[in-house]
Amino acid sequence: MITSELPVLQDSVESGQDTVSLSMSMSELDDIGDGKTKKKRGRPGRPPAPNKKPRKSLSEKGPMGVQRGRKANGMAQQNGEGDPVTLFEVVKQGKSAMQSVVDDWIESYKQDRDLALLDLINFFIQCSGCKGTVRIEMFRNMQNAEIIRKMTEEFDEDSGDYPLTISGPLWKKFRYNFCEFICVLIRQCQYSIIYDEYMMDTVISLLTGLSDSQVRAFRHTSTLAAMKLMTALVNVALNLSINQDNTQRQYEAERNKMAGKRANEKLELLLQRRKELQENQDEIENMMNSVFKGIFVHRYRDAIAEIRAICIEEIGVWMKMYSDAFLNDSYLKYVGWTLHDRQGEVRLKCLKALQNLYTNRELFPKLELFTNRFKDRIVSMTLDKEYDVAVEAIRLVTLILQGSEDALSNEDCENVYHLVYSAHRPVAVAAGEFLHRKLFSRHDPQAEEALAKRRGRSSPNGNLIRMLVLFFLESELHEHAAYLVDSLWESSQELLKDWECMTELLLEEPVQGEEVLLDRQESALIELTVCTIRQAAEAHPPVGRGTGKRVLTAKERKMQIDDKNKLTEHFIMALPMLLSKYQTDAEKVANLLQIPQYFDLDVYSAGRMEKHLEALLKQIKFVVEKHTDTEVLEACSKTYSILCSEEYIIMNRVDIAHSQLIDELAERFNHSVEELLQAGEEADDDDIYNVLSTLRRLTAFHNAHDLTRWDLFGNCYRLLRTGIEQGSMPEQIAVQALQCSHYSILWQLVKITEGAPSKDDLLALRRVVKSFLAVCQQCLSNVNTPVKEQAFMLLCDLLMIFSHQLTTGSREGLQPLVFNPDSTLQNELLNFILDHVFIDQDDENQSMEGDEEDEANKIEALHKRRNLLAAFSKLIIYDIVDMPAAADIFKHYMKYYNDYGDIIKETLSKTRQTDKILCAKTLILSLQQLFNELIQDQGPNLDRTSSHVSGIKELARRFALTFGLDQIKTREAVATLHKDGIEFAFKYQNPKGPEYPPANLAFLEVLCEFSSKLLRQDKKTVHSYLEKFMTEQMMERREDIWLPLISYRNSLLTGGDEDRMSITSGSSSSKAGSIRSKKGRPAMHKKRIEEESVEGSWMMRNDTLQTPGALQTPQLTSTVLRENPRQAAEHLSEPGSESDYVHNPQLQMSWLGQQKMEEVNRKERTAMNYMKARSGGVRQTVRGLMEDDAEPIFEDVMMSSRGQLEDMSEEFEDTMVIDLPPSRNRRERAELRTDFFDSAAMIEDESGFTMPMF
DSSP: OSSOTTTTTTOOOOOTTTOOOOOGGGGGGTOOOOOOOOTTTTSOOOOOOTTTTOSGGGGGGGGOOTTTOOOOTOBBBOTTTOOSSSSSHHHHHSOOOOOHHHHHHHHHHHHOHHHHHHHHHHHHHTTTOOOOOOOOHHHHHHHHHHHHHHHHHHHTTTTOOOOOTTHHHHHHHHHHHHHHHHHHHHHHHHHTTTGGGSHHHHHHHHHHHTTTTTHHHHHHHHHHHHHHHHHHHHHHHHHHHHHHHHHHHHHHHHHHHOOOOOOOOHHHHHHHHHHHHHHHHHHHHHHHHHHIIIHHHHHHHHHHHHHHHHHHHHHHHHHHHHHHHOSSSHHHHHHHHHHHHHHHHHHHHHHHHHHHHHHHGGGGHHHHHHHHHHHHHHHGGGOOOOHHHHHHHHHHHHHHHHHHHGGSHHHHHHHHHHGGGOHHHHHHHHHHHHHIIIIISSSSHHHHHHHHHOOOOOOSTTHHHHHHHHHHHHTTTTHHHHHHHHHTTTTTTTHHHHHHHHHOOOOOOOOOOOOOOOOOHHHHHHHHHHHHHHHHHHOSTTTTSSSOOOOOOHHHHHHHHHHHHHHHHHHHHHHHEEEEEEEHHHHHHHHHHHGGEEEEOOHHTTTHHHHHHHHHHHHHHHHHHHOOHHHHHHHHHHHHHHHHHHTSSTTHHHHHHHHHHHHHHHHHHHHHHHHHHGGGGGOOHHHHHHHHHHHHHHHHEEEEEEOOOGGGHOOOOOOOOHHHHHOOOOOHHHHHHHHHHHHHHHHHHHHHSSSOHHHHHHHHHHHHHHHHHHHHHHTTTOOOOHHHHHHHHHHHHHHHTTTTGGGGOOGGGGGOOOOOOOOHHHHHHHHHHHHHHHOOOOTGGGGTTTTTTHHHHHHHHHHHHHHHHHHHHHHHHTSSSSSSGGHHHHHTTTTTTHHHHHHHHHHHHHEEEEEEEEEHHHHHHHHHHHHHHHHHHOOOOOTSSSHHHHHHHHHHHHHHHTTTTTTTHHHHHHHHHHHHHHHHHHHSSTOOTTTTTTTTTTTTHHHHEEEEESSSHHHHHHHHHHHHHOOHHHOOOOOOHHHHHHHHHHHHOOGGOOOOOOOOHHHHHHHHHHOTTOOOOHHHHHHHHHHHHHHEEESHHHHHHOOOOOOOOOOOOOSSOOOOOOHHHHHHTTTTTTHHEEEEEEEGGHHHHHHHHHHHHHHHOOHHHHHHHHHHHHHHHHHHHHHOOOOOOOOOOOOOHHHHHHHHOOOOOOOOOOOOOOTTTTTHHHHTOOOTTTTHHHOTTTTBBBBOOO
């Protein structure tokens, strides 16, 4: 019997451990069924099955029962044939049946207990990934703690993986075999061996010691083994309990017999058997108590999430398997506490364990207290950040609801209801199941069907559909009907596909006992009906749910076809009636007109339902004539487009009806335009309405139909020209005329690209496009904002369509249609963005204060402004508008980060991909513009501590971060940025005299933010270029006013060892990563020599990288670089200025290459002794700093547990996790490693190899 002092290998148990009693009374087991009777204690175990082949026969074993290939001391050996000779190898390969393996071990245990147990001990050690082996003398002479300590020292520390964590099918199968081996071992030994007070004591002692190890592999493996061992013991205890009940019943039956018929010998035998079973039960309880309090109560709060998950998963099995003993608050509390675990994996195991319990309704009384205590936590987990956990939490709440309607309050249910609108589909579907169980499941189907028949309804679902409508309206998420339908689709398909019932509710009058549907309820029902039709016809979730359309199975495809036929046959007849009833309601009609796109249109001809088609076309024509709402007209246009598909027989009939409608509208439009133009300024409201209403209809149809044969562009252009010349055209007519003209141009382009156009056709279209672009450009100065916004969007779209990309793909013949915007148009577009996008929203909407829809209006206005900015940004990205124009956008990155940060960042990223150097020049231009604006506002004496200066520096820091970590790829761009920044800083001399700093010198403080992006050798080059602009007097000044120059120089002279060259820059980087020297870091003087060789070789190379030519600053209105008149008067062109850089062809090569060449030439000239001496002094200073900066030794922290400990909750503080200790030679290996963060080590190796920079 196991006591607190476990024999053989037992460590001392902490006195503070909790103890939990597993005593099982007879009253707790009254309802257990019959079971098998256990053999008497002391009898041998079950013999091997006759059809199982043992691992090794007795004849193949050596002396003392030791298997071949294994020494007597327990050391594993491999036999000549390479067959597995250890339990670990056998279980790992899984070729033998597990029962055969266990039976073989039992036979060896009978021969020699110590050797068999030694084999089992080494099995657990090797399953942990330890290469060490326990020998027989260690087993007999050493304590448990000493053996574990010895195995820890022999653990293979070079790898953090061990069998339970290694991925792959082999090791996944090993985990299954490992668990199965333990279960089969206990099952085969349950009749005798586990009661010999030796085998189980040794195994439990070993697992207890290993589970308390600081080595994660030992702790993980032993915990899994102990939990599976416990599960097997619980099964044994359950069988013993069943046998005890059977024996007790037999004893009672025999004792109640008459004295003459009573068999005293049988009574004595039953008493003896009952006593033996009770003793066995006590021993099993003792074993389970030892495992539970020695391992579980400590490991369920282990720092490793997987270990905690194992414990919770198994305790759930125990409670379900042996509920009489384990399903009580003493054990449920561990699951309840762990519901608060930090790791989603553990929370998930808790919820699944509870689901297995709540599935059995007979267990609900035992779970009542737990439900009351932890219900709030379970409901809150429906909002868990891990979607898998949230799904299982919703399912658990659904099970609780099924078990007890009163267990959940209305507030609890409402917390789950709103999840049907979740964008994550599994969460929404689980919430839909809960909603179905709570609200939409029929409690008495027969009674409800009888009531429906009495009321004359064909379906009993009327009340449920009404309830669905009320739920949808009360949720106040009317734009998400598709999400609601999708959430309920799997659980309530019968209800959602009852289109006959929905149509009845809409068309027929309510009978006695039914309430009349309100107007908003009818609108909601129509919207839900359309969503159910879409879900059935398309058979995939709505947009925003799921990653895309998945391939349907054959069964799903068949169901989709059947549903489509069913809805088509029903709504072909019902839709005209619905349109007729609701023809005056724009919202309802717009939704109803979406239904035909889901029809199987062949049914019209196959089912001879042309009369229903005529009725539908008649109703659509009436709707077009009745409404001018854009949404309704576009729905009608789309419906005509679908019905006119060439693949259907009904196409001709629909096309005739469509042409007749357009003829009437076009004739009416031409007539009304003539009347409006003739009336001029005397036009009344009727003339304006006639033109506007007809133009709205034609524009909506022109979007989806080619109406060029009606020549709508001519009259639209006349309206626009008249409005520009007279300035009296109503804004709505102008907006619609712009849109209709745009559609006309696009349809003409489609005709030309699809056919073989003549030169005259191309020239005619070019004239049309040119005239329309001119009109749009003139509309940008219109007083009406909607007209200006419409003109701007159409300009951006047409410039994108008719750009240089039009000729790609073997379409060189379309070259005459290419339009490139001139500088005037580019400036007007940019000014429009600055005036209408980068504005304060509060100023724009101050007139809406007090309005209930103020917030919605602000969101709508922001959405419109984002579209305007995105349209212009596309022109910059695709090189239609010059990139320097983006400077005025980039400079607003920080101020408008919340509104447009994503758009500006994406624009910056795309422009850098197009041209890194030009993008860098644009970035520095934007900073220069901000700096000039600040000079104009505050004067030349800037307060460098002000928030405005800090804002510019922060923007520069953000720009620097966008260059990334790969300094080689951005090398030229960053150097060019510094060059432009230096030239700008020294551009103007101070009017007070040369002893005062230049007017823009403070800009160098902004430029400091980019110094970290320079390579070490490039910093020297940039510093040399900086010295060109500095006088000897400047170098010696130390006053505060010169601090920007001092700071910038320091950023270039220091930080050499802070450079971090990326190891991801293609082949160059991969080479750099492979030149780590095994001899450690070379001496500093050797490194210096190699560094100079690297710099010299790079300086002397011919760099052919071409820097783009003149970077013209756009002519801006609101953000132009305004020069101070005094500065402009004293401005003199200096050597190396922007003008020299632009116009000198020799400077078109790489600027860095030029600077290196100049540096070499300057060193060769003896007249520059002072400059050369100073340059040498600077290099000597840098070398001194490098020599003083010793390389740190990085310890191998791969196996460190500090990160694991930080994730522990406060209640886990008593469980210490320390992974593998360092071996004796680990520090020596660490000292030989090269610093992976040393940029020099990545550029050069001992052979003098230099990486190509470009």
